Each structure stands twice: as structure tokens, then as C-alpha cells.
Amino acid sequence: MVTQGLISTREDILERAIPLFARLGFHGVSMRDIAAEVEMQAAALYHHFADKEALYLAAMAYAFKDKSVVLTQAIAIPGTPLERLNRFVETLAEGMGRDPDFLALLQRERIDGNETRLKLLAEEVFAEPFDALLTLAKEIAPAHDSHMVAISICALVMYHMETAPMRRFLPGWHTTLDQPKFIAKHAMALLAQLFADGDQK
Amino acid sequence: MVTQGLISTREDILERAIPLFARLGFHGVSMRDIAAEVEMQAAALYHHFADKEALYLAAMAYAFKDKSVVLTQAIAIPGTPLERLNRFVETLAEGMGRDPDFLALLQRERIDGNETRLKLLAEEVFAEPFDALLTLAKEIAPAHDSHMVAISICALVMYHMETAPMRRFLPGWHTTLDQPKFIAKHAMALLAQLFADGDQK
DNA sequence: ATGAACTTAACGAACGTTCATTAAACATCG
DNA sequence: CGATGTTTAATGAACGTTCGTTAAGTTCAT
Structure with a gap:
């Protein structure tokens, strides 16, 4: 197990995406914007989420949890x-x-x-x-x-x-x-x- | 004068853009979306407004007037x-x-x-x-x-x-x-x- | 014939997304 | 223990589409 007590990449993405979506809304944020925030390539996001909407929904669920x-x-x-x-x-x-x-x-x-x-x-x-x-x-x-x-x-x-x-x-x-x-x-x-x-x- | 008592093209654009912006937000509406609503080409919008933001601001002013x-x-x-x-x-x-x-x-x-x-x-x-x-x-x-x-x-x-x-x-x-x-x-x-x-x- | 209103065509940039590839981490087994 | 194959996470390039915007040409009333 890599993640132990620390945060997983998936959660890191969500936590950094939330402020972006909050400030700019779904259409105001691009996959590349989010990727830049997590310091990785946009393509890597698709390893964790099916598409932008799935990422957004997961971010919402995470924020509201x-x-x-x-x-x-x-x-x-x-x-x-x-x-x-x-x-x-x-x-x-x-x-x-x-x-x-x-x-x-x-x-x-x-x-x-x-x-x-x-x-x-x-x-x-x-x-x-x-x-x-x-x-x-x-x-x-x-x-x-x-x-x-x-x-x-x-x-x-x-x-x-x-x-x-x-x-x-x-x-x-x-x-x-x-x-x-x-x-x-x-x-x-x-x-x-x-x-x-x-x-x- | 073409507009007489009726509505001007400019106002027509604004009135039809308002519901779009209200439902989908600034980034959720494209110039082509608005143009389609007014039944004209997107380029024609630039005859009445400098850019998308100017159109949006004018629509807001019109809606709040x-x-x-x-x-x-x-x-x-x-x-x-x-x-x-x-x-x-x-x-x-x-x-x-x-x-x-x-x-x-x-x-x-x-x-x-x-x-x-x-x-x-x-x-x-x-x-x-x-x-x-x-x-x-x-x-x-x-x-x-x-x-x-x-x-x-x-x-x-x-x-x-x-x-x-x-x-x-x-x-x-x-x-x-x-x-x-x-x-x-x-x-x-x-x-x-x-x-x-x-x-x- | 001039200017306003509009079209068609096209531009470069940005978009979401896919692809092949790679490097590292892991599991399996002799 | 070390070699093997497998999985995972990430990269960089590219795809097709849509974006905002511009340029040039057309229509048409004055």
C-alpha cells in the first residue's frame, strides 16, 4: 500500500479541483487547469476519473461529505x-x-x-x-x-x-x-x- | 429608422441571450448558441457588441434595468x-x-x-x-x-x-x-x- | 453610392479525450 | 533471494471539435 496515512492522488486531485470549481464553475475550469493545479498532465486525470463530469461529481461528493x-x-x-x-x-x-x-x-x-x-x-x-x-x-x-x-x-x-x-x-x-x-x-x-x-x- | 415602435436587433439579441445566460452561465453559452437563438450568424453579433463579455454585460444591464x-x-x-x-x-x-x-x-x-x-x-x-x-x-x-x-x-x-x-x-x-x-x-x-x-x- | 446589417469563410487557440509508451511498484515462483 | 511477468500511474503527442474572433464580400434601404 502506498497511500498509508497520507493522501492518495485521487483525493489530491479532488481537493485541488474543489476550489477551482467553486470559484469558476464547471464550464470555467478545464481539465488542463485541474492538472496544472495537481502538477501533472491532463491525460493522467483520466486514469482516475472516466471524464470531466465524473471528476466534477466526485469533487462535489467529496466537498459535501x-x-x-x-x-x-x-x-x-x-x-x-x-x-x-x-x-x-x-x-x-x-x-x-x-x-x-x-x-x-x-x-x-x-x-x-x-x-x-x-x-x-x-x-x-x-x-x-x-x-x-x-x-x-x-x-x-x-x-x-x-x-x-x-x-x-x-x-x-x-x-x-x-x-x-x-x-x-x-x-x-x-x-x-x-x-x-x-x-x-x-x-x-x-x-x-x-x-x-x-x-x- | 427601422426599429420604430418595435424592438431593435440589439435588444432582440439581449432578450434572447438573457435566458441562456441565466440557465447556463457565461461559460456555458457560446456566441453561436446566442446567434442560433436570434436566427443569425455568430459573426453578426460582433456588429452590435465588441466581444462576448460586452454582450454579457449589456445583457445583465438590460435584465436588471x-x-x-x-x-x-x-x-x-x-x-x-x-x-x-x-x-x-x-x-x-x-x-x-x-x-x-x-x-x-x-x-x-x-x-x-x-x-x-x-x-x-x-x-x-x-x-x-x-x-x-x-x-x-x-x-x-x-x-x-x-x-x-x-x-x-x-x-x-x-x-x-x-x-x-x-x-x-x-x-x-x-x-x-x-x-x-x-x-x-x-x-x-x-x-x-x-x-x-x-x-x- | 454610401453605410448599416448581415453572410460566408476562415483563423488560431483551447477544449475534452484517446493513444501508445514508459517507468516504477508489485506479485509470483524457481 | 533474484528473475519474471503484471499492474499501476503517469507522460507527451495527437485527435476531432468547438471556442471567440476577424476579414472580406453581399444585400439593401436611404
Whole structure:
């Protein structure tokens, strides 16, 4: 065995391809671009992947792997519903702030992904933490549609992160407003106010 | 003059290029693709635009033109703060539902746009309605950061619309939850609850 | 007859991909 | 242990196609 504790060539390719795909998209990156990043010839890539699409799909799977576990865990830690929600929101914001490539890939996949890929992403990556968030939403806001509440919770974190590059040029912006910790804090301030008591409709 | 009340060739090109760019992105669309859509030769496009990037930028400008006016108007109609907020939210949801190409282009530009383009988009398209939303946010929730509140309001509408293709595969979804009217209603239900009284922090 | 709008033809570059080949790593066996 | 054959990973060259773009020629209303 060559790879032992170190990284295999295949994984090296994926890890170096991910930032390229994240920044430039599928059509914006050539096989030669990826090869150059790994410091090998483009032809060698075909020894590890059938074609460009297979490489891209493998890169996506690799980038999305294990991303949901932390979220599911965060929400699973015992505590009051608001405490658990707070843990989820903080973990989500912190995680996205730490991995801008993942944030970019997720947005790209939302626009470019076909039905099959979107279904896979939803079911393999997000179903588990979303389910946990769904039951939390039912506890916390039984009067509203749980799916909508769960998405709204994500929205209050994700939209700030996704729009950060543009918000810079909108009135009232300052550097603090881009920090994951602050975004989580703001989202929780609103959510706590929303779901303070038993949720009157 | 050939164009009279009808559409000019230049505008025809832009209008037919927009859906292509929205669906496939800059690198996913070739000059020949666009030409085929307008039923002319690719070389003819260069009679109207210097190069592909100029065509793309013109298409973006064309797609984003006048998009902000309705929003600014919606928020300007007299009424209680919550009524004005409701009008804004409904107009935003309705507008995005009616123009999926615009929704897609906006997301693409957020990821692909360089600093210059993002600044242009922010200042030329969104500054005006966002400013109005900002002052409304100050009225309605003086205890929170206005920029954050304004973005959060948009988030509660936009994130539902942007994630619609993927939410289909998440638990708790049903067709109703994708309708702009319903999204606006849900967003307002949360916002009304948030900002019902003078906004206790 | 001039200029705008468009065509046909072609350019070089870059694209994804295939091919034959090679060097190293591995397995098998006398 | 060392010679053997096999597998694996990578190379460099090349294929056919498509890309953005340019040049020259045609049509046609003014």
C-alpha cells in the first residue's frame, strides 16, 4: 500500500479541483487547469476519473461529505429548544464562514444541478440535519408550517453569508456585519424574539 | 429608422441571450448558441457588441434595468410601517416568481461577479429600494442593526425562492410552499410577529 | 453610392479525450 | 533471494471539435 496515512492522488486531485470549481464553475475550469493545479498532465486525470463530469461529481461528493454531521450533532445536544436552535445557528454560520468553497459550490449546485443531483444533495447531505431542524421547528413554532420555519431559520444565516460580497456596497454595511459570529447572533436575536413563548400565532 | 415602435436587433439579441445566460452561465453559452437563438450568424453579433463579455454585460444591464423601481414604489406607498413592509415583501416575492431568469442571473452574478460588477449591481440596481427598506427597518426595529434587519427581510423571501428547486426533495415540502404569495404570507407572519409592537430588544 | 446589417469563410487557440509508451511498484515462483 | 511477468500511474503527442474572433464580400434601404 502506498497511500498509508497520507493522501492518495485521487483525493489530491479532488481537493485541488474543489476550489477551482467553486470559484469558476464547471464550464470555467478545464481539465488542463485541474492538472496544472495537481502538477501533472491532463491525460493522467483520466486514469482516475472516466471524464470531466465524473471528476466534477466526485469533487462535489467529496466537498459535501460529512458536512451534515456537525449540524445534526449541534442540534442534538440536550437543552431548551432555544439553546438547541442557538447551537444549530452558530454551527451553521461558523461552518459556512470556515469553508467559502462549500458555500460557493452549494450555490452553484442550486442553479446548475439537474433534478438527479439536487435530489442527491438534498437526501444525502441535508435530509438528516433538516429533519432534526424540522422537529425543533414543530416544538418551537407549532402554529406555522414547519418546513417554512426551518428554511426561514437557515435563510437568516445563509442569506447574509451568500450576499456578503455584494452587501459590502449597500448602505449601512460595515465589516462587523460579515462575521459569522455576528450573523449568528443577529439571527438568534430575531429568532429568540419570534419564538420566546409558546408561539402565539 | 427601422426599429420604430418595435424592438431593435440589439435588444432582440439581449432578450434572447438573457435566458441562456441565466440557465447556463457565461461559460456555458457560446456566441453561436446566442446567434442560433436570434436566427443569425455568430459573426453578426460582433456588429452590435465588441466581444462576448460586452454582450454579457449589456445583457445583465438590460435584465436588471427598471427592476428596482417597483420595489421602491411598493415601499413608498403611504400606510403603517407594517403595511408598507407587507407591500414590499409581496412585490419582491411576486416579482421574483414572475422572472426566474432574473432570479438566476442575480445568483450567478453574486458568485461570478468581480468587485466592479458587484458594486455596479449594488449601487445602480439595489441601492434605492434598499435605502427605503433601511429607513423602514429603523422605524420598525430601532433596537437592531438596520442593515442586518433589511437583509433579513429580503432573506425571508429570497432564500425560499432561491432554494425552491432543492427544497422539493426536503422533508415537509408540498407544492403550496413554492408559491410567491404563500412565501410572502409566511415571511410577513414572522415579520409581523417580530415587529408587532415598538420592538423590544 | 454610401453605410448599416448581415453572410460566408476562415483563423488560431483551447477544449475534452484517446493513444501508445514508459517507468516504477508489485506479485509470483524457481 | 533474484528473475519474471503484471499492474499501476503517469507522460507527451495527437485527435476531432468547438471556442471567440476577424476579414472580406453581399444585400439593401436611404
